[in-house]
Amino acid sequence: MNAERIEVTGVVQGVGFRPFVARLANDLGLVGRVWNDSTMVIIEVVGSTDSVCRLAERIIDEPPPLARVVSLTRTPVTNPIDTSGFHIVESRRAEGASTLVPPDAATCDTCVDEMFDPSDRRYRHPFITCTDCGPRFTIIGSLPYDRPNTTMEHFEMCPSCRREYEDPLDRRFHAQPVSCHECGPVLWWADSAGADAERDEALGLGVDVLRHGGVIALKGVGGYHLVCDARSDLAIASLRGRKHRPDKALAVMVASLGEARARAHLDDVEAEELSGCARPIVLVGRRESSDLSPSVAPANPLVGLLLPYTGVHHLLFAAGAPPLVMTSANLSGQPILHSDDLDPLLMLADGVLGHDRPIHTPADDSVVRVVAGAAMPIRRGRGHAPMPVPVPSKMCGRVDDVVAAGADQKNTFSVGSGDWFWTSQHVGELNSPDALDVLSAGVRQFAEMYRLSPGVVAVDAHPGYHGSRWGRSYGDTAGVRVETVQHHHAHVCAMAAEAGLEPDEPIIGVAFDGTGYGSDRAIWGGEFMIADAFGFERMAHLGYVPLPGGDASVRVPARSAVAHLLSAGVELLDDLAPVRYFDKGELTFLKRQVESGIGTVPTSSMGRLFDAVASLLNLCHEITYEAQGPVLLEFSALGGGEHPYRFETVDGVIDAGPVVRSVVSDLAAGRTPAEISWRFHETVASMVVDAVQQIHKVRAISRVALVGGVFQNALLTQSCSAKLEDAGFEPMIHRLVPSNDGGLSLGQAWIAAARSMRRS
Numbered sequence: 001m002n003a004e005r006i007e008v009t010g011v012v013q014g015v016g017f018r019p020f021v022a023r024l025a026n027d028l029g030l031v032g033r034v035w036n037d038s039t040m041v042i043i044e045v046v047g048s049t050d051s052v053c054r055l056a057e058r059i060i061d062e063p064p065p066l067a068r069v070v071s072l073t074r075t076p077v078t079n080p081i082d083t084s085g086f087h088i089v090e091s092r093r094a095e096g097a098s099t100l101v102p103p104d105a106a107t108c109d110t111c112v113d114e115m116f117d118p119s120d121r122r123y124r125h126p127f128i129t130c131t132d133c134g135p136r137f138t139i140i141g142s143l144p145y146d147r148p149n150t151t152m153e154h155f156e157m158c159p160s161c162r163r164e165y166e167d168p169l170d171r172r173f174h175a176q177p178v179s180c181h182e183c184g185p186v187l188w189w190a191d192s193a194g195a196d197a198e199r200d201e202a203l204g205l206g207v208d209v210l211r212h213g214g215v216i217a218l219k220g221v222g223g224y225h226l227v228c229d230a231r232s233d234l235a236i237a238s239l240r241g242r243k244h245r246p247d248k249a250l251a252v253m254v255a256s257l258g259e260a261r262a263r264a265h266l267d268d269v270e271a272e273e274l275s276g277c278a279r280p281i282v283l284v285g286r287r288e289s290s291d292l293s294p295s296v297a298p299a300n301p302l303v304g305l306l307l308p309y310t311g312v313h314h315l316l317f318a319a320g321a322p323p324l325v326m327t328s329a330n331l332s333g334q335p336i337l338h339s340d341d342l343d344p345l346l347m348l349a350d351g352v353l354g355h356d357r358p359i360h361t362p363a364d365d366s367v368v369r370v371v372a373g374a375a376m377p378i379r380r381g382r383g384h385a386p387m388p389v390p391v392p393s394k395m396c397g398r399v400d401d402v403v404a405a406g407a408d409q410k411n412t413f414s415v416g417s418g419d420w421f422w423t424s425q426h427v428g429e430l431n432s433p434d435a436l437d438v439l440s441a442g443v444r445q446f447a448e449m450y451r452l453s454p455g456v457v458a459v460d461a462h463p464g465y466h467g468s469r470w471g472r473s474y475g476d477t478a479g480v481r482v483e484t485v486q487h488h489h490a491h492v493c494a495m496a497a498e499a500g501l502e503p504d505e506p507i508i509g510v511a512f513d514g515t516g517y518g519s520d521r522a523i524w525g526g527e528f529m530i531a532d533a534f535g536f537e538r539m540a541h542l543g544y545v546p547l548p549g550g551d552a553s554v555r556v557p558a559r560s561a562v563a564h565l566l567s568a569g570v571e572l573l574d575d576l577a578p579v580r581y582f583d584k585g586e587l588t589f590l591k592r593q594v595e596s597g598i599g600t601v602p603t604s605s606m607g608r609l610f611d612a613v614a615s616l617l618n619l620c621h622e623i624t625y626e627a628q629g630p631v632l633l634e635f636s637a638l639g640g641g642e643h644p645y646r647f648e649t650v651d652g653v654i655d656a657g658p659v660v661r662s663v664v665s666d667l668a669a670g671r672t673p674a675e676i677s678w679r680f681h682e683t684v685a686s687m688v689v690d691a692v693q694q695i696h697k698v699r700a701i702s703r704v705a706l707v708g709g710v711f712q713n714a715l716l717t718q719s720c721s722a723k724l725e726d727a728g729f730e731p732m733i734h735r736l737v738p739s740n741d742g743g744l745s746l747g748q749a750w751i752a753a754a755r756s757m758r759r760s
Contacts, residue, residue: 006073105133221310228324260284278366457752518604638672
């Protein structure tokens with residue numbers, strides 16, 4: 001007989017791990033006990049050596065669906081162990097880093113089947129859940145993950161739920177959100193006319209508004225959504241007007257995977273992403289025969305689909321709800337609304353379908369797109385946050401606790417401690433006090449949950465970023481060091497951190513985005529660098545173009561087009577679309593700005609070059625959402641065998657002038673925007689490979705990180721990846737955090753932690 005203590009770390013709380021261990025132990029004839037503390041799951045077990053070994057193997061090989069085993073250690077036990085059976089012991093607190101918090105998970109198929117079974121006591125219970133599904137991260141206040149530490153603390157379990165909760169053989173054993181009609185949260189309805197209702201009547205009122213073309217605010221797992229009929233032009237127009245979102249694509253929830261296939265072309269990876277437990281929004285190709293309104297995603301061949309992930313969603317569709325637009329209940333750029341304050345909700349919707357389970361941590365839906373055969377995150381949120389990235393071995397236990405403030409666009413924050421970096425859910429744009437409050441509250445929550453005492457805060461180098469000012473204020477208040485990190489260095493290192501590289505392991509970084517504050521105070525965004533955590537060397541970049549009006553050119557791609565035309569030596573003729581966009585006075589003023597440099601900002605931004613080409617092709621001259629020009633440019637491209645254009649490179653400066661002149665020549669020759677867009681994309685991909693090959697001659701590095709918001713463009717990313725592989729390189733594409741600024745904070749945290757380690 002053998003007596004051992006087995007310690008298991010990872011996502012091992014809130015996922016049915018203790019009853020899973022108990023079932024394994026009983027199957028193997030073992031005795032002992034299992035319990036949680038705030039850092040791990042601990043097992044003390046007695047049995048044959050072979051059976052104990054089998055227990056350890058099966059814990060690693062057959063964990064519960066939502067679990068993630070990071071480490072398992074075994075040590076001999078000499079103290080007496082109760083041999084009367086195998087027991088599940090109550091949780092305890094312990095010193096040390098907290099265990100990992102599980103993300104929210106969609107309602108599982110077994111629970112859905114029960115919810116629609118008239119003989120089941122949870123028939124039509126909207127908040128049905130078990131250890132394999134349901135809310136987690138959004139309801140947790142502190143660790144360990146026990147009911148008193150969640151927003152379910154005020155819902156006292158009825159005797160029936162209590163029996164299930166305490167029965168180790170029941171699949172709801174210690175499922176913290178467990179409830180039923182007798183003891184759980186309750187749906188409610190409210191509208192501006194004073195109507196109110198609960199339970200099925202509330203659901204019916206919500207469905208009735210949707211059927212008649214109205215907009216409702218629906219409380220989900222991480223916040224409220226604005227919801228309307230996705231087939232109705234009028235309903236969508238009403239929603240867009242209320243949200244001030246005229247053109248940007250809206251997500252659509254459909255009842256099943258079959259309904260999704262009827263409206264979009266799905267490959268196996270996209271189908272798996274849609275139906276997995278995270279249930280993100282997946283950007284997929286829309287079928288021409290789809291009954292969805294074209295106004296769901298104007299001028300866009302993709303549609304963001306998602307499947308139901310709560311009991312309420314399933315009940316809505318069972319009651320006859322149509323395909324539903326599901327977009328965050330907020331004004332564009334503001335944080336998602338998650339409290340039950342009716343005033344702001346009824347300003348946006350005709351009625352509110354809510355419930356009385358509080359949301360502790362707001363979280364937007366995650367968004368992914370399948371690129372190069374795997375899911376690439378576009379927005380990190382529900383179902384993905386707060387899964388962490390491991391600290392590389394050279395840094396484990398050697399760094400100060402760190403906070404990283406991220407960027408102002410698509411903000412996330414990150415924290416690091418001991419063995420892990422955690423990147424938060426999407427916070428949004430840091431352009432309002434409300435958004436900064438969400439950032440502050442999130443950092444405070446992560447610090448408390450993971451027991452951090454930050455010794456350093458990392459911020460972007462841009463002096464005007466709200467997030468950077470917040471980080472400096474945080475550092476002053478907490479008395480901790482502030483580390484400034486260059487924007488594109490952080491982008492490249494986010495990829496290095498995700499890939500598990502050591503801090504001194506260099507990679508080639510290709511960082512293409514719209515705006516990043518450069519070391520020379522110019523606006524960078526078309527960068528090639530060699531980087532590790534301790535520094536970077538800028539090896540090549542797009543040549544600077546004077547951007548008239550700075551941020552004004554971001555909002556008006558026609559300005560970028562005029563700047564690139566003048567920089568390329570092209571005459572501003574009236575047959576060019578961006579020239580026609582301006583009246584003569586505006587055009588004269590812009591020309592004077594560019595030629596004199598007064599009122600301009602030099603930029604090497606690839607995003608602005610994409611803007612310029614989109615405007616030249618008459619696709620977009622003024623934007624209503626971020627990156628609208630590049631988005632339309634990607635979708636306009638139609639494949640062809642034409643040889644691409646050519647950039648010219650001198651001493652690491654990549655001149656886009658020849659490309660701009662070639663685009664103008666092709667327009668004059670009558671080539672279509674689809675042909676020109678395809679050639680432009682292929683030209684950029686070929687240029688990337690050429691530049692990387694030149695860098696490789698200086699430093700024989702094979703890993704190449706493709707980072708920055710421009711690489712959300714699937715056409716460009718797939719072409720770059722394929723060409724780099726053909727040339728013998730190892731392209732690296734984000735799979736855990738977004739390549740846009742939503743992943744920036746991970747790179748900041750990784751760099752700050754490495755600098756901290758070097759100081760110690």
